Amino acid sequence: MTKMENTFQHPEPNAQGYFGEFGGSFIPEELQKIMDQISVAYDECKNDPEYRAELARLYKHFVGRPSPIFHAQNLSEKYGTDIYLKREDLNHTGAHKINHCLGEALLAKKMGKKKLIAETGAGQHGVALATAAALVGLECDIYMGEVDIKKEHPNVVRMRILGARVIPATHGRKTLKEAVDAAFEAYMKDPITQIYAIGSVVGPHPFPAMVRDFQSIIGNEAREQFQQMTGKLPDNLVACVGGGSNAMGLFSAFLEDKDVTLYGVEPSGRSLDPGEHAATLTLGEPGIMHGFKSYMLKDSEGEPQQVYSVASGLDYPSVGPQHAFLKESGRANYTHINDKEAIDAFFELSRMEGIIPAIESSHAIAHAIKLAQQGEKGSILVNLSGRGDKDIDFVIENYGPEYGIESLLS
Incomplete structure (x- = not known):
């Protein structure tokens, strides 16, 4: 691994996903079993030379890295x-969002998932995930607050051109927090055939560490x-x-x-x-x-x-x-x-x-x-x-x- 590739070895978090007292996984038991499967699959991927070589190839020839x-x-x-x-x-x-979206899309493909779902606020994560889904051949649903759909219309159009469904979150303030709520609710209904490609270093373990690693x-x-x-x-x-x-x-x-x-x-x-x-x-x-x-x-x-x-x-x-x-x-x-x-x-x-x-x-x-x-x-x-x-x-x-x-x- 060269210095300019991803770092997949960090002292934090611990095995339970904690950075000090923060992190962890506070989700229903049935969903925790799915998260455990994602953790195992991610550990395999980050130690797999073929997975890392494919990600590096896409960063160079698809994304245009290194960024100057x-x-x-x-x-x-x-x-x-x-x-x-x-x-x-x-x-x-x-934006930077393509860095982890490609990693998550390749992981989902390796796990045999059929669909990527996610939230987006400004739309950059949504566009990046829709792009990655199109590239690897997966369906894609993006949840976005109704307010942000109007505010970030150009990105909404991009997502739809790329083949993603943009699903409005219409409760509360109709922005990013509500989009996360809606995406989690959809994921809970079917965590088997789809994967929630979380758009930041948040969520239950292993996503804060995984997204950090890709970024x-x-x-x-x-x-x-x-x-x-x-x-x-x-x-x-x-x-x-x-x-x-x-x-x-x-x-x-x-x-x-x-x-x-x-x-x-x-x-x-x-x-x-x-x-x-x-x-x-x-x-x-x-x-x-x-x-x-x-x-x-x-x-x-x-x-x-x-x-x-x-x-x-x-x-x-x-x-x-x-x-x-x-x-x-x-x-x-x-x-x-x-x-x-x-x-x-x-x-x-x-x-x-x-x-x-x-x-x-x-x-x-x-x-x-x-x-x-x-x-x-x-x-x-x-x-x-x-x-x-x-x-x-x-x-x-x-x-x-x-x-x-x-x-x-x-």
Whole structure:
């Protein structure tokens, strides 16, 4: 295995899927038997040279990996700090999600499954999974909140072109949490012929570790590339965090490098009032939802709190258990960026570097800028986890005039 391939050997989690006190599997006994089968199959796959060679082949020739690192010179000069971007937005399908979707699709095929099902918020996981399903010849159902279906219409069209069924979640706030609820409910009805390809480092064991492992190619590439470019490691890593897959993918290769500071950036939305944000690690507390223990935002009855973010992919009231572990251990820092700061960063990167980012990734860009403004002189490597094609209509409709863009139809 070269340095730039996935890392399938980590000290965490333990055999029961715990990162410290977080993680585990809190699901019905009948479903636990299925999860145990997935764990066994995944252990076989990650130690199978043929499986790993096929995944590496697809990453290179289908996805276009390795994704490059770009020195954002214009931003760097403006803010007096070297800012670099790990360009996951250049992957086939436009984000990091294809990394684990291909791994999950190949696993499902090996297990003899007929269908992939999943949730999606911004639609990037849905597009990536629909892409992987088409490639390996599996059916695909994507559950998506009704609000997000309207907001992320371009991705909905892509999923349908690829042959997936897009099934709206119409309860609650009709966003990502409700899409997860609906997908879990559908999976419980038939866990035999289908597999729930969870879209982040969340869910019951083995998914937080499995998705982390598939995404670890980001950090392995970045570590080698950055040293080739600069002769040293970055001083700071910055990535947005909803469930946390792109951040864990980047962080995983640097966890033992104590001189590298890690920043996970959550959405503080409209405000830090209940229901107006999704800053789980900032304001949440330990709890259990969707089959795993981690930090979560709770209402007065201890149930998942209503959450909000301008970025549909960050709109989730919990977070991956390894992030909770990294927060508790002090290894990673978790902070937050509000809607306005994220949209400002969306336009700044677009207009200064010619790169239109996803709104999710714009939260990370905004924090990198904030670090520079606060006097950070060390290098900053941002995981640019997705491109903004999916967000263009929404941004122009809601923010265009504020940034000097009037509708051509008005």
